[in-house]
Amino acid sequence: MNRTVHDAALAWAAAGRAAVVVEVVGFKGSVPRETGTRMLVAADAVIGTIGGGHLELQAIEQARSLLARHGTHEPTERDFARGSTVEREIALGPTLGQCCGGVLRLRWKPLSRDVLAAWAAPAPRFRLQLYGAGHVGRAIARLLEGIDCRVQWIDERDSEFPAAASPAHIERVCVEPVEAEVAQAPAGACFLVLTHSHDLDLRITEAILRRGDFAYLGLIGSATKRARFVHRFEQRGIAAGVLARITCPIGVAGVVGKEPEVIAVAVVAQLLALPASSTSALGSAPLTERT
Numbered sequence: 001m002n003r004t005v006h007d008a009a010l011a012w013a014a015a016g017r018a019a020v021v022v023e024v025v026g027f028k029g030s031v032p033r034e035t036g037t038r039m040l041v042a043a044d045a046v047i048g049t050i051g052g053g054h055l056e057l058q059a060i061e062q063a064r065s066l067l068a069r070h071g072t073h074e075p076t077e078r079d080f081a082r083g084s085t086v087e088r089e090i091a092l093g094p095t096l097g098q099c100c101g102g103v104l105r106l107r108w109k110p111l112s113r114d115v116l117a118a119w120a121a122p123a124p125r126f127r128l129q130l131y132g133a134g135h136v137g138r139a140i141a142r143l144l145e146g147i148d149c150r151v152q153w154i155d156e157r158d159s160e161f162p163a164a165a166s167p168a169h170i171e172r173v174c175v176e177p178v179e180a181e182v183a184q185a186p187a188g189a190c191f192l193v194l195t196h197s198h199d200l201d202l203r204i205t206e207a208i209l210r211r212g213d214f215a216y217l218g219l220i221g222s223a224t225k226r227a228r229f230v231h232r233f234e235q236r237g238i239a240a241g242v243l244a245r246i247t248c249p250i251g252v253a254g255v256v257g258k259e260p261e262v263i264a265v266a267v268v269a270q271l272l273a274l275p276a277s278s279t280s281a282l283g284s285a286p287l288t289e290r291t
Contacts, residue, residue: 002122003148005038005048009111017042019111020063024050029102043067063108124150126271129185131204132194133160139264141170154181182207190271194220202229209238216274219248
């Protein structure tokens with residue numbers, strides 16, 4: 001969501017559209033969103049959220065009041081300094097009746113070049129190579145559309161990708177041999193292997209294991225499939241410590257059901273639960289861009 005707001009802010013600024021950036025600049029106690037969360041407010045549109053409820057409604061009203069006061073031109077810091085609130089501390093319980101009970105400090109700023117210059121694009125939660133555009137792959141890709149991540153969605157069959165285009169952070173790759181793409185991922189990347197072929201799953205998984213620098217390796221299948229794959233990899237000389245890092249079956253424990261959508265929810269939850277330290281090697285390295 002933060003990436004979506006950031007990208008929209010760039011587009012609005014380029015178009016000269018008047019807007020206000022509402023930002024969480026600090027908090028105490030239990031609050032709905034963390035420091036650095038931003039919401040973009042225009043006279044006729046809102047992108048992003050600072051937590052919903054009365055808090056968000058009042059923040060939007062304040063932003064639109066500032067826009068209305070200064071007309072349709074792009075407001076400046078000088079505009080906001082003339083009797084307008086720039087920053088405000090809000091106690092969620094006493095002020096708004098929200099049960100979170102914490103205190104938020106919000107800042108309203110006009111969308112401007114200076115604001116954009118200080119607004120770094122958020123780092124993705126994870127970088128993922130998703131192998132397979134079958135039912136489960138498509139269900140996972142749909143869930144990832146609204147999450148701050150970077151994905152290369154890879155399949156040798158172009159016809160398996162859905163007709164509707166994916167958002168910019170999900171790159172579709174149709175290529176052969178598929179397993180060669182493993183080398184393109186940065187250190188600390190995540191991998192999900194769920195193709196239409198066990199032999200192809202085997203080749204991709206072996207390429208990932210031989211790298212060894214992955215944050216997560218999920219292989220679709222049962223415990224029996226895992227045991228068979230591990231036996232083959234042992235025969236090929238892959239160390240036991242690396243093999244122990246294969247996640248198969250995939251998905252958080254306790255989620256019952258084999259429908260693609262159910263599996264997708266369990267798998268995306270598993271990716272989101274990865275400790276930050278496991279993907280820290282990523283830095284700002286992108287998945288390889290294609291031209």
